[in-house]
Amino acid sequence: MAERDDTRAAYLTSVAACPTHRVLDRMGDRWVSLILNQLSGGPRRHGELARAVAGASQKMLTQTLRGLERDGLVARSESGTAARRVEYRLTALGESLMPVMTAVTVWAERHIDEVDAARSAFDAAVS
Amino acid sequence: MAERDDTRAAYLTSVAACPTHRVLDRMGDRWVSLILNQLSGGPRRHGELARAVAGASQKMLTQTLRGLERDGLVARSESGTAARRVEYRLTALGESLMPVMTAVTVWAERHIDEVDAARSAFDAAVS
DNA sequence: CAGCATCCAGTTGGATACTG
DNA sequence: CAGTATCCAACTGGATGCTG
Numbered sequence: 001m002a003e004r005d006d007t008r009a010a011y012l013t014s015v016a017a018c019p020t021h022r023v024l025d026r027m028g029d030r031w032v033s034l035i036l037n038q039l040s041g042g043p044r045r046h047g048e049l050a051r052a053v054a055g056a057s058q059k060m061l062t063q064t065l066r067g068l069e070r071d072g073l074v075a076r077s078e079s080g081t082a083a084r085r086v087e088y089r090l091t092a093l094g095e096s097l098m099p100v101m102t103a104v105t106v107w108a109e110r111h112i113d114e115v116d117a118a119r120s121a122f123d124a125a126v127s
Numbered sequence: 128m129a130e131r132d133d134t135r136a137a138y139l140t141s142v143a144a145c146p147t148h149r150v151l152d153r154m155g156d157r158w159v160s161l162i163l164n165q166l167s168g169g170p171r172r173h174g175e176l177a178r179a180v181a182g183a184s185q186k187m188l189t190q191t192l193r194g195l196e197r198d199g200l201v202a203r204s205e206s207g208t209a210a211r212r213v214e215y216r217l218t219a220l221g222e223s224l225m226p227v228m229t230a231v232t233v234w235a236e237r238h239i240d241e242v243d244a245a246r247s248a249f250d251a252a253v254s
Numbered sequence: 255c256a257g258c259a260t261c262c263a264g265t266t267g268g269a270t271a272c273t274g
Numbered sequence: 275c276a277g278t279a280t281c282c283a284a285c286t287g288g289a290t291g292c293t294g
């Protein structure tokens with residue numbers, strides 16, 4: 001399909017650039033919802049987050065936080081020289097995203113049973 | 128870290144089971160937002176979707192549709208014997224998700240510039 | 255037309271070990 | 275305590291060819 005590579009590439013680019021998709025991608029990152037949820041309760045130290053989001057490896061925790069920081073959703077502040085103390089908190093931009101997260105959560109909790117039922121039915125029909 | 132495998136595994140399971148995360152995962156699937164968007168305009172044939180979501184490979188289109196169908200968000204109906212005709216449409220459950228998608232879209236379009244600005248600033252500071 | 259199967263490259267994310 | 279660096283297994287998603 002060499003003749004259509006350009007078209008395909010253009011489409012892929014435009015999809016990647018789609019704001020909705022980009023936001024969804026970020027929100028869907030495995031640990032983002034948990035971290036954002038923690039931070040919505042106020043600033044948290046790195047260690048606190050590590051404990052609260054215990055499933056995440058150290059690498060993923062930092063990596064995810066960096067990503068959120070890069071996108072301006074989370075702010076990082078450092079203090080202390082000996083006993084280092086790093087704190088993360090939501091930015092105004094991050095806070096503005098919370099209602100959207102909440103909307104997702106509300107829908108999810110309200111309809112997850114229907115989804116599960118649909119899955120069972122589907123899987124049963126297939127097998 | 129063999130001693131904590133159980134704990135870790137339990138956490139990972141609970142995260143995977145988290146309704147919010149599951150929904151976010153589905154919504155974040157690369158082609159879901161585009162497909163759902165198409166279907167919100169009414170039923171579409173497979174071919175129509177293939178054209179509208181031209182970036183997706185045939186495999187991914189079908190795979191994504193199956194996933195949505197499995198989760199009860201989309202319904203598939205077949206008709207015709209010779210010239211096969213397969214149509215997809217949103218279920219009631221799928222329609223109930225659209226406002227959430229819209230909320231994400233609205234936030235995204237409204238704030239993507241801030242995100243981009245934050246990124247540029249972050250990247251500039253790092254380098 | 256709609257869909258399935260296979261192969262495979264690129265990415266993701268976890269384990270582990272080490273630094274200031 | 276917070277973070278970095280490396281290695282690597284698993285998963286994702288695209289290309290291609292075939293079927294009813």
